[in-house]
Amino acid sequence: MIKKIEIIFRGYFIIQKSLILTCINCEKKFEFTSIEYKCPECEGLLWFDINLEKFKQQFAQIKINNTFWDYNFALPPINKDFIISLGEGGTPCRSSKRLSEKFQLNKLFFKDETRNPTNSFKDRVAALLVSHARSWNFEKMVCSSNGNQGASIAAYSSLEGIKCLNIIPGEIDVGKKAQMIAYNSEIKIVGDTVDDAIDFILKNKDFENYYQSTPELNPLTLEAQKTIAYEIINQIDTPNSVIIPMGSGELLVSLWKGFIELKEINLIENIPKLIGVQSQSSSPIVNAFFKEFDHKIEKIDNEKSIALGILVKKPLYKELAIKCIKESEGTVIAVPEKLILGSIEKLIRNEGIFAEPSSALTLAAVNLLDQKQMFDPKDNVVCLITGSGLKAPYVLEAISSQTKTTGKGSIIITKLKILSQISLSSITGITGTEIKATLGTISLAAIYQHLKDLETKGLISRKKEGKNVLYFITNSGKKVLDALDVLITLL
Numbered sequence: 001m002i003k004k005i006e007i008i009f010r011g012y013f014i015i016q017k018s019l020i021l022t023c024i025n026c027e028k029k030f031e032f033t034s035i036e037y038k039c040p041e042c043e044g045l046l047w048f049d050i051n052l053e054k055f056k057q058q059f060a061q062i063k064i065n066n067t068f069w070d071y072n073f074a075l076p077p078i079n080k081d082f083i084i085s086l087g088e089g090g091t092p093c094r095s096s097k098r099l100s101e102k103f104q105l106n107k108l109f110f111k112d113e114t115r116n117p118t119n120s121f122k123d124r125v126a127a128l129l130v131s132h133a134r135s136w137n138f139e140k141m142v143c144s145s146n147g148n149q150g151a152s153i154a155a156y157s158s159l160e161g162i163k164c165l166n167i168i169p170g171e172i173d174v175g176k177k178a179q180m181i182a183y184n185s186e187i188k189i190v191g192d193t194v195d196d197a198i199d200f201i202l203k204n205k206d207f208e209n210y211y212q213s214t215p216e217l218n219p220l221t222l223e224a225q226k227t228i229a230y231e232i233i234n235q236i237d238t239p240n241s242v243i244i245p246m247g248s249g250e251l252l253v254s255l256w257k258g259f260i261e262l263k264e265i266n267l268i269e270n271i272p273k274l275i276g277v278q279s280q281s282s283s284p285i286v287n288a289f290f291k292e293f294d295h296k297i298e299k300i301d302n303e304k305s306i307a308l309g310i311l312v313k314k315p316l317y318k319e320l321a322i323k324c325i326k327e328s329e330g331t332v333i334a335v336p337e338k339l340i341l342g343s344i345e346k347l348i349r350n351e352g353i354f355a356e357p358s359s360a361l362t363l364a365a366v367n368l369l370d371q372k373q374m375f376d377p378k379d380n381v382v383c384l385i386t387g388s389g390l391k392a393p394y395v396l397e398a399i400s401s402q403t404k405t406t407g408k409g410s411i412i413i414t415k416l417k418i419l420s421q422i423s424l425s426s427i428t429g430i431t432g433t434e435i436k437a438t439l440g441t442i443s444l445a446a447i448y449q450h451l452k453d454l455e456t457k458g459l460i461s462r463k464k465e466g467k468n469v470l471y472f473i474t475n476s477g478k479k480v481l482d483a484l485d486v487l488i489t490l491l
């Protein structure tokens, strides 16, 4: 574990396979030759410490090309020959067009990570981890995630011809699973939630020859994700609050690490308040936070959450995330499940961002915190939009079912066309078959159904003549058509 190994890879010069990580608990440093996440002595979580002197110098000289690799100098060292990219990072942090006016805020920003190559923030992680795996001469990746990281790792592995195995839970957005399969990843389904899939990886020795790319089990994940904090500072300066979805809590810790590094080199004066968001249906970090402060825990819904991207029962970074939130003077909030879909629609229609449920939670959180008057009118707030709603079938079904409203419109138009035809034959009357001849493709059965509806509403009447049934317009029907004529002249 401690010994350095020298290897030759693809004809490149000799590289050293080692990584120095620090225990966040006992603060001891260890040199590893495999990916580890727990301190060998006290089992505290490990992370990568940067050299602040060099970081300060290099941050001052940074040239922004709007890519993740702009911040290469702040990441664990990887020889540039091994770096791979699909154009990740450098995502926009846009000021809200309409929604900030609704809240007591100076400005509301959306850091739009849906703009990454596979439509989530995890492309930053995949770019770093697959580059690192390449530099360590791994030929196989294993990943257990709620979907976004697995899809990204699959994409970047595919780019490099590296085999990828995704161990996924049964409860996963099918769009993310489809991305993994499309990028040629092998899939194994274990348990219901990601906790089961991670347990499976930890207990199974078959993965020793795989590069470990499970977000919770690879400390480089934090390093990749902290670049979001750097970008926010370079794009809009220091916001007052950043609202972050929490699954295992590692994303919030990543942003905290990014901000604290910038504070330590005096690039920012204060760390923004970090506000962690979960769904009320699955909120272990929020519950633990309130329990610690002896606050009353809000009632938890018993329904299933649609925010599958952050569905974690036992968050590995729970304690650390709570510590970061407290140090930043932030807070947590659990959003009722019923508010998620509405927030997705608000983001689409007002801001043009199609977010997945776990991302839209951040907007719902702004709304709830605004109602509780938790913001100052001078505040600038950033919502982190982590991934695309196109990956979540529940969202697609819910939104596409609304096209039935348009369908209802077309039904009304068909009814009016029928009414209009009957009006043209107000003296002689008209049969259903004759109406069909004027309307074309609509079936006779459908026409009779419309005629029945119109008759029930008193807009037409019928009279039997021999074998035929003739339809006539009533005075009420004429009034509807007259009203429609007035409406058309107004449009």
Ligand SMILES: [Zn+2]
Residues within 6 Å of the ligand: 023, 024, 025, 026, 027, 028, 039, 040, 041, 042, 043, 044
């Ligand atoms: Zn330790």
